[in-house]
Amino acid sequence: MKIVCIGRNYAQHAAELGNAVPSEPLFFFKPESAILHKDHPFAIPEWTEDCHFEVEVIVRMDRAAKWIGKEHAGRCYTTVGLGLDFTARDVQSALKAAGKPWEKAKAFDGSAVVSREFVPIEELGGDIQNLTFSLLKNGETVQSGSTAEMLFPVDALIANVSKYSTWKTGDLLFTGTPAGVGPVQSGDRLEGRLEGRTMFEVDVV
Ligand code: ZN
Numbered sequence: 001m002k003i004v005c006i007g008r009n010y011a012q013h014a015a016e017l018g019n020a021v022p023s024e025p026l027f028f029f030k031p032e033s034a035i036l037h038k039d040h041p042f043a044i045p046e047w048t049e050d051c052h053f054e055v056e057v058i059v060r061m062d063r064a065a066k067w068i069g070k071e072h073a074g075r076c077y078t079t080v081g082l083g084l085d086f087t088a089r090d091v092q093s094a095l096k097a098a099g100k101p102w103e104k105a106k107a108f109d110g111s112a113v114v115s116r117e118f119v120p121i122e123e124l125g126g127d128i129q130n131l132t133f134s135l136l137k138n139g140e141t142v143q144s145g146s147t148a149e150m151l152f153p154v155d156a157l158i159a160n161v162s163k164y165s166t167w168k169t170g171d172l173l174f175t176g177t178p179a180g181v182g183p184v185q186s187g188d189r190l191e192g193r194l195e196g197r198t199m200f201e202v203d204v205v
Pocket of ligand 1: 005006007054056085174176177
């Protein structure tokens, strides 16, 4: 399986990093080896001085899809989860400035937190574009957003990615992060909530 992550899908987050809003979805991959093992703490890699959290709604593909239109993309999933796209921001900034790919900053071991549970969208009101989510760091809310604020809705993302890369069953789509990203430190505790439900808790070491 693969993880497809969307960059700059919330206008305020694009702005906080000094990026323009894209005219087409921006995506990158994380490998399966990036998934943080269940119930393991997140260890900040020793090669970064500025590792950021990014909370994101995750869609799990229930079927394969290639060149699918956005009007049909809703058939590809029924559940949503929540996760973190850990990012070595200092490394990413240097790579961006040099025009190089982002993998070292985005695809490293442990950089993808995936909630254990995926909740049927029907249980959450039935509209994937109307879900609220948040991230708490040491008990204080640091990020909060609604999927209503996405620049490209989930179905448009699935359709766009499928022009380039075939979706396989079990693939995960990280749908982008809202504003408020920031650094983690050893000793932090991160808690992600989707529609008020705790979806994951991660200790940082
Ligand atoms: Zn992200």
